[in-house]
Amino acid sequence: MTNPSSLPPGFWPSWVSTDLVAGRSVSLSELQAQGDRVYWLEGRPQEGGRTALVSVKRGEAPRDLLSANCSVGTSVHEYGGGAYTVSPSQRIVFSDRKTGAVSLREAEGSVVALASTPGCAYADFSFDATESGVFCVREDSRVAGEPAAAIVWLDRHSERVLVEGDDFYASPRPAPDNSHLAWISWSHPDMPWDATRLMVALLDWHDGRPETGEATCLAGETTRCSCVDPVWENSETLLVSHDGPGTWKPCRFHIAELPSEGERIAEAMPVFLPDPGGETGFPHWVFGQHSLRVLPDGRILAQVIRNGLSHTAVLDGSTWTACPDIDAAQVPVWVEGRFAWLGAAPDAPQAIMMNDPPSIIRQAFDFPSGVDAQDCSRPEKLTFPTSGNAIAHALYYPPVNRHHHIADGEKPPLVVMAHGGPTGRASAAFSFKVQWWTSRGFAVLDVNYRGSTGFGRAYREALNDAWGVIDVQDCIAAVKHVVARGLADPSRCVIRGSSAGGLTVLMALATSDVFAAGCSLYGVTDLRALAEETHKFESRYLDRLIGPYPEQEALYLERSPLSHVNTLTAPTLFLHGDQDKVVPLDQARSMHDALRARGRLSEMHVYAGEGHGFRQQDTLTDSFARELDFYQRIFRTDGTRSA
Numbered sequence: 001m002t003n004p005s006s007l008p009p010g011f012w013p014s015w016v017s018t019d020l021v022a023g024r025s026v027s028l029s030e031l032q033a034q035g036d037r038v039y040w041l042e043g044r045p046q047e048g049g050r051t052a053l054v055s056v057k058r059g060e061a062p063r064d065l066l067s068a069n070c071s072v073g074t075s076v077h078e079y080g081g082g083a084y085t086v087s088p089s090q091r092i093v094f095s096d097r098k099t100g101a102v103s104l105r106e107a108e109g110s111v112v113a114l115a116s117t118p119g120c121a122y123a124d125f126s127f128d129a130t131e132s133g134v135f136c137v138r139e140d141s142r143v144a145g146e147p148a149a150a151i152v153w154l155d156r157h158s159e160r161v162l163v164e165g166d167d168f169y170a171s172p173r174p175a176p177d178n179s180h181l182a183w184i185s186w187s188h189p190d191m192p193w194d195a196t197r198l199m200v201a202l203l204d205w206h207d208g209r210p211e212t213g214e215a216t217c218l219a220g221e222t223t224r225c226s227c228v229d230p231v232w233e234n235s236e237t238l239l240v241s242h243d244g245p246g247t248w249k250p251c252r253f254h255i256a257e258l259p260s261e262g263e264r265i266a267e268a269m270p271v272f273l274p275d276p277g278g279e280t281g282f283p284h285w286v287f288g289q290h291s292l293r294v295l296p297d298g299r300i301l302a303q304v305i306r307n308g309l310s311h312t313a314v315l316d317g318s319t320w321t322a323c324p325d326i327d328a329a330q331v332p333v334w335v336e337g338r339f340a341w342l343g344a345a346p347d348a349p350q351a352i353m354m355n356d357p358p359s360i361i362r363q364a365f366d367f368p369s370g371v372d373a374q375d376c377s378r379p380e381k382l383t384f385p386t387s388g389n390a391i392a393h394a395l396y397y398p399p400v401n402r403h404h405h406i407a408d409g410e411k412p413p414l415v416v417m418a419h420g421g422p423t424g425r426a427s428a429a430f431s432f433k434v435q436w437w438t439s440r441g442f443a444v445l446d447v448n449y450r451g452s453t454g455f456g457r458a459y460r461e462a463l464n465d466a467w468g469v470i471d472v473q474d475c476i477a478a479v480k481h482v483v484a485r486g487l488a489d490p491s492r493c494v495i496r497g498s499s500a501g502g503l504t505v506l507m508a509l510a511t512s513d514v515f516a517a518g519c520s521l522y523g524v525t526d527l528r529a530l531a532e533e534t535h536k537f538e539s540r541y542l543d544r545l546i547g548p549y550p551e552q553e554a555l556y557l558e559r560s561p562l563s564h565v566n567t568l569t570a571p572t573l574f575l576h577g578d579q580d581k582v583v584p585l586d587q588a589r590s591m592h593d594a595l596r597a598r599g600r601l602s603e604m605h606v607y608a609g610e611g612h613g614f615r616q617q618d619t620l621t622d623s624f625a626r627e628l629d630f631y632q633r634i635f636r637t638d639g640t641r642s643a
Contacts, residue, residue: 009441022620033333049615073097076123082287189540192284241281248281278306305454344429347376377438384481414488418497418504449474467545468559506561525591577610
C-alpha cells in the first residue's frame with residue numbers, strides 16, 4: 001500500500017479519468033419495451049452530446065435505429081423528456097432535438113414526417129389503440145410571450161388541438177379501447193408537485209381522428225393535490241400516483257362510474273391501493289418518467305421511494321412484495337416474460353439490466369482493467385438535527401481507493417453537494433460526480449435538504465418561503481454532523497451545486513465560515529433576474545419558494561447571492577454555458593465580476609454551445625478537471641501537503 005504521508009487525501013491518483021467520464025461513458029434513459037425488443041435513449045458526449053435511439057432483442061447486439069445526424073429530444077418545458085414512444089407493432093414516433101420535427105419510424109426502418117408545425121415543440125407521445133396517430137403535448141412559440149400549451153393529435157396528414165386553456169399539460173393517455181383520454185394539467189403559479197388536475201374525457205372518432213367530449217376532473221378540482229403518471233389498468237380503471245394522503249401513493253379511479261355526457265360531478269373518489277411503504281411518484285421535471293406499470297397478469301409494479309432511496313415492489317392482490325434483485329432508477333419494463341430496467345446500483349456502471357437469467361444488455365462504461373465494485377464508494381444514509389428542531393437527510397460517501405489510505409489521525413477533505421431543483425433528490429445510484437471525488441481521497445456528502453422529494457409532501461413543502469435559508473442551514477448542519485463523527489476534516493470542506501444548488505452553494509459561502517471554497521455550476525445568483533428572465537415552466541416557481549414577485553422584491557434581493565458579495569470571502573468557481581435559457585449566463589457573470597471587483601478569488605469559465613447542463617465531451621472533460629484543480633490549489637495555499 002502506498003505511503004499515505006506522500007499522497008494526502010484529495011490528491012490520490014484515480015481510476016476515474018476525464019477520458020472515462022466524458023469520452024468512454026454514455027448516459028442511458030427512457031427505457032421502453034414492446035414485443036421482443038427493449039428500447040432506450042443513449043446520450044453520447046463523444047458525438048457532440050447527441051442522443052441516439054437504441055434497441056436490442058435477445059441474442060442480438062444493440063443497434064442504433066436512426067441516422068447519425070438525428071438527436072432524439074425535445075425542448076418542451078425546456079427540460080424535455082418523453083421525446084419518443086414505441087407502439088405494440090414496434091413503430092416509433094420521435095422528436096428531433098435540433099429541428100423540433102416529429103417523425104414516424106416504421107417497423108421495417110423507413111422514416112416519414114408527421115404533421116408538426118414549425119415554431120412548436122412536442123413531447124409525451126402516446127399511440128391510440130389502432131396506431132392511427134399519436135396524442136402528445138405541444139408547446140407553441142409562434143407568438144411572442146409565453147408558449148401556449150395544448151394536447152394535440154398528430155398523424156401523417158393533420159395536427160388537431162384537442163385540449164387547451166391550462167398553462168401546462170402532461171401524460172395524455174388514451175384508454176386501451178380508445179374510448180377516453182386521460183391527462184394531467186396545472187396552471188401558474190403552481191408547479192406540478194404543488195397541485196395538478198387529473199382529467200378524463202370521452203373520445204369521439206371520425207375518419208380515424210379523435211375529438212374530445214366534455215372533460216371530467218377526477219382529482220384536483222376541490223381538493224388540492226398533486227397527481228402524476230396516470231396509467232390505464234384497463235378500459236374502465238385508471239391508476240395514478242396521488243399525494244392526497246401526504247405522500248404520492250397509487251390509487252384507482254373507476255371510469256365506468258363517471259357521469260354521462262352533459263352531467264357533472266364535483267370530483268371522483270379515488271380508491272387507494274394498499275400502502276407500498278413510500279412514495280410512488282416523481283416530481284414532474286421531465287416527461288417520460290414512470291413509477292407505475294400494469295403487468296400482463298394484472299399485478300401492479302411500482303417504483304417506491306422510501307426515505308429518499310429507490311425500491312421496486314409488485315402488488316399481488318393486497319400485498320406488496322419487494323424485488324430485492326432489482327436496483328432500478330424507474331419502474332422496470334416487461335419483455336417476453338421477464339423484467340428489464342435501468343440499473344441504479346451505487347457501485348456499478350449505469351446499465352440496462354434483465355433478469356431470468358440476470359444479464360447486462362448495455363453498460364454506460366466498462367471498468368478499467370483491475371477496477372471493480374470494491375473501488376466504488378457506497379453511501380451511508382444519514383439523518384441529522386437541523387434548525388427549527390427539524391431532522392434532515394443526506395448520503396455520506398467515504399473515500400475509497402484500494403491503493404491508498406488515510407493516515408491514522410487524519411480526516412478526509414469533504415465535498416458537499418447541493419442538488420438542483422431545488423425540488424429534487426440526491427440519488428444513491430452510481431455517479432461520476434461522486435466517484436470522481438471519493439476515488440481521489442475526498443469524502444462526499446450529498447444533502448437531501450428540506451424541500452427534497454422522497455420524504456413526503458410536508459418535507460417537500462418545508463422549503464416554501466424559505467429557499468436560500470433552510471437549505472443552506474441543512475447543508476451546514478450536515479457538515480457539522482459528519483465532522484462531529486470524525487468523518488471529515490473541518491478545515492477542508494468545499495461545497496458544489498448546479499442550477500438551484502448553485503444558489504445554495506453561494507449563500508452557504510456568504511453566510512458561514514464552514515467552507516474553504518465552492519463551485520457553482522450554471523447556478524442562480526440573482527433571483528429578481530431569474531423571475532423576470534427564466535422560461536415559462538419555472539416562471540412562477542419562486543412564488544412558492546420565495547414569495548410573489550414583484551410584491552416581495554425586497555425578499556428577492558435579500559435571498560440573492562448577488563446581494564451578499566461583501567460577506568462572500570471564500571474562493572469561488574463559476575462554470576456556465578453560453579446557451580443556458582433556464583439560468584442565463586449573465587447570472588454567473590454578474591456575480592463573478594462583483595466578487596473580482598472586491599478583490600476576491602473568483603474564477604469563471606464559459607462553455608460555448610452548452611445549455612442548462614453539460615453534454616459535450618470537451619465540456620465534461622474540462623469541467624471535472626478544472627474544479628478538481630481549483631480545490632487542490634486552495635488546499636495547497638492553505639498549507640495542505642501536495643503530491
